[in-house]
Structures are given as C-alpha cells and as structure tokens.
Amino acid sequence: MTDPLLSSFASDEDAVAEQSVRPRRLAEFVGQHRVREQLDLLLQSALRRGSPPDHILLSGSPGLGKTTLAMIVAAELGAGLRLTSGPAIERAGDLAAVLTSLSRGDVLFIDEIHRMARPAEELLYSAMEDFRVDVVVGKGPGATAIPLDVEPFTLVGATTRSGLLTGPMRDRFGFVGQLDFYDADELDQVIVRSARILDVPITAEGSAEIGRRSRGTPRIANRLLRRVRDYAEVRGTGVVDLAAARAALAVYDVDELGLDKLDRAVLLALVRAGGGPVGLSTLAVAVGEQPDTVEEVCEPFLLRTGLLARTPRGRVATAGAWRHLGLPVPAGTVGGGNPAGGSTQMPDLFSLEP
Numbered sequence: 619m620t621d622p623l624l625s626s627f628a629s630d631e632d633a634v635a636e637q638s639v640r641p642r643r644l645a646e647f648v649g650q651h652r653v654r655e656q657l658d659l660l661l662q663s664a665l666r667r668g669s670p671p672d673h674i675l676l677s678g679s680p681g682l683g684k685t686t687l688a689m690i691v692a693a694e695l696g697a698g699l700r701l702t703s704g705p706a707i708e709r710a711g712d713l714a715a716v717l718t719s720l721s722r723g724d725v726l727f728i729d730e731i732h733r734m735a736r737p738a739e740e741l742l743y744s745a746m747e748d749f750r751v752d753v754v755v756g757k758g759p760g761a762t763a764i765p766l767d768v769e770p771f772t773l774v775g776a777t778t779r780s781g782l783l784t785g786p787m788r789d790r791f792g793f794v795g796q797l798d799f800y801d802a803d804e805l806d807q808v809i810v811r812s813a814r815i816l817d818v819p820i821t822a823e824g825s826a827e828i829g830r831r832s833r834g835t836p837r838i839a840n841r842l843l844r845r846v847r848d849y850a851e852v853r854g855t856g857v858v859d860l861a862a863a864r865a866a867l868a869v870y871d872v873d874e875l876g877l878d879k880l881d882r883a884v885l886l887a888l889v890r891a892g893g894g895p896v897g898l899s900t901l902a903v904a905v906g907e908q909p910d911t912v913e914e915v916c917e918p919f920l921l922r923t924g925l926l927a928r929t930p931r932g933r934v935a936t937a938g939a940w941r942h943l944g945l946p947v948p949a950g951t952v953g954g955g956n957p958a959g960g961s962t963q964m965p966d967l968f969s970l971e972p
C-alpha cells in the first residue's frame with residue numbers, strides 16, 4: 619500500500635525531513651489561532667467526559683497542516699490512529715473492514731475525503747452517526763445485509779476542496795476547521811523551529827526572507843529552508859542568512875512574492891489574453907496543467923494575494939498582476955483604480971470568489 623503521507627514528497631530525504639519537523643502537539647503547532655483554540659476546547663472536553671470527541675473536518679490548501687493536525691488530535695487524546703485516504707477506499711467493503719477493526723476511541727484519518735467512492739461514503743454515514751455498518755453479503759435477490767457494530771471512534775477528514783463534499787457528509791461533522799494561509803511572521807516561526815530541529819544555522823534575516831516568500835504555506839517554508847541550506851553549504855558560508863536566501867531562491871525560481879513558475883505562468887497566460895476573463899480549462903491548457911491543479915494549488919494563493927480575481931465569466935488578472943510582471947496596467951483592469959498602487963493585498967477581491 620502506498621503511504622498517502624509520503625506521496626507528495628520530492629525525495630526520500632525530504633520525506634524524512636518533513637516527518638522530523640512535523641509538530642506533534644497542539645502547543646507546537648504555529649498559527650491558525652482560531653482553529654487551534656476551538657480544537658483545544660473540543661479535545662479537552664472530550665478528555666474530561668472520557669468519550670471520543672465529535673467528528674472533525676479539516677479543509678484548506680495543500681501543505682497548510684491538515685495531516686499534521688489529524689495526528690495531533692490522536693496524540694492529544696492519547697488515542698490510536700488509523701490512516702487512509704478517499705482514493706484508497708475503492709469499495710464499501712474496504713471501508714467496512716477498516717471501521718470494524720477500530721478499537722474504542724481510535725482516530726480514523728481519511729485524507730482527500732472528497733474523493734471517496736459514493737457507496738463507501740454511504741456506509742461511512744451510518745458509522746459516523748450510529749456506530750454501525752450494514753455489510754451486504756451476496757448479490758441479487760439472495761443478498762443480505764449483516765449489521766455490524768463499530769466501536770465509538772472519531773473521524774478526522776481532510777479535504778482541499780470542501781465545496782466538493784456532499785451535504786450529508788458535511789452535516790455529520792461536529793467540527794469544521796478551515797485552515798488559512800499563514801502570514802510571514804508565522805512562517806518565520808515555522809522556519810526557526812525547523813532549523814533548530816534540523817540543526818541548520820540561520821540568521822533572523824535569513825528566516826524572515828524565506829518566510830516572506832513561502833506562499834503562505836508551512837510545507838513550502840520547510841522545503842525552501844532545506845534548499846537554502848543546500849545553497850549555503852555548497853556556495854555560501856554554511857549559514858542560512860539573507861544573502862544565501864536571496865541567491866538560492868533565485869536559483870529555484872521563487873520570486874519576490876513567493877510565486878513559483880506555475881503561478882507566474884498562470885498570470886502570464888491571463889495577461890496574454892488581455893487580462894481575461896479566461897475559463898479554467900482554457901487556462902489549464904495554456905499552462906500545460908490539469909484544471910484541478912490550477913484550481914487547487916495555484917488559484918487560492920493568487921486570489922489571496924489579490925493578483926487574480928474570479929468573475930462569472932472566468933479568471934482575470936488584476937492590476938497587481940500586471941504590475942508584478944512589470945507591465946503597464948491597461949485601463950479598466952480590476953484593482954486598477956487603486957491609487958495606493960504597488961499593494962498586492964486587495965481584500966475587496968475576496969468577495970468575487972463564488
């Protein structure tokens with residue numbers, strides 16, 4: 619079985635490094651203050667009552683800490699943890715086997731829960747609500763449903779696309795935590811903490827620079843830290859300082875705002891189309907990626923920084939995007955009337971998101 623936790627890593631060495639810097643307890647988890655406080659209350663009260671807490675849904679862009687939080691939930695409860703993912707559960711029977719083997723109080727983590735097959739999802743409903751499942755044996759008129767008990771457990775579901783979850787699924791979670799992008803200060807803290815664990819010498823300017831350019835994402839912050847460390851060891855003084863950070867990030871095509879090649883390709887494609895609007899599938903073809911990747915990986919951050927806006931007719935490049943690419947802003951561009959100029963933070967654009 620492939621380990622869903624490892625599938626998204628570039629190399630084994632990186633995978634090991636990711637594991638070692640992963641926060642184990644809620645107190646070590648940086649940022650996300652609201653979600654952290656709410657989870658803390660949920661877990662503390664469950665511990666007092668001596669019964670498993672309500673089911674927990676975590677949603678947010680890749681690398682913001684969903685898997686980390688799921689593991690923390692189990693650790694804080696002192697509970698056993700079972701890991702699986704939506705795409706790995708092909709048949710309802712696969713899920714029934716997992717559910718009926720749970721011990722009392724276990725945490726079951728289902729990653730990418732929005733990609734679970736429908737029959738399995740229906741089986742999960744009854745397990746979540748009544749702690750029982752009906753396993754169908756046989757086919758046709760002779761088929762019988764055998765009810766099986768499931769020990770009380772806590773489901774932790776993770777999704778990058780909460781909009782794709784069905785209503786009944788969503789309703790069965792007693793707690794929904796929406797993870798947001800991190801600010802530069804929080805990423806700075808993540809980097810300082812990781813550098814300490816990995817024994818990487820780092821200066822305050824070095825970590826601040828990496829934090830500022832990590833796309834609001836702890837996983838990227840940790841990855842860039844390792845790449846800057848490589849650079850510092852091979853071409854620098856061995857210390858992750860401002861000079862090493864700047865030089866290394868240039869080598870890895872990470873720009874001033876932390877945009878990577880694909881982010882810039884998306885903005886360029888929009889600009890080449892006169893700024894848009896451009897439909898998602900056309901945009902995906904233009905940058906040679908799957909529409910899902912553009913929508914789940916690229917867009918949330920570009921929306922967040924106000925470089926891209928969604929309109930009913932498609933995606934558009936904002937004035938900030940034209941400026942970021944060093945191009946003159948055409949008249950009538952979204953955000954073009956902003957006399958402050960230069961600023962890429964345009965919170966008023968969030969309201970355009972459907």
Ligand SMILES: Nc1ncnc2c1ncn2[C@@H]1O[C@H](COP(=O)(O)OP(=O)(O)OP(=O)(O)O)[C@@H](O)[C@H]1O
Pocket residue numbers: 626636637639640641646647648649650678679680681682683684685686687776778808836837840
């Ligand atoms: N709040 C945090 N504080 C410190 N480190 C964090 C935090 N959140 C995430 N990380 C680090 O970022 C890495 C990625 O986090 P995680 O695997 O939990 O993301 P994810 O949301 O599950 O992503 P995906 O959607 O790709 O599965 C972790 O290895 C962890 O080291």
Ligand SMILES: [Mg+2]
Pocket residue numbers: 684685686729776
């Ligand atoms: Mg994950």
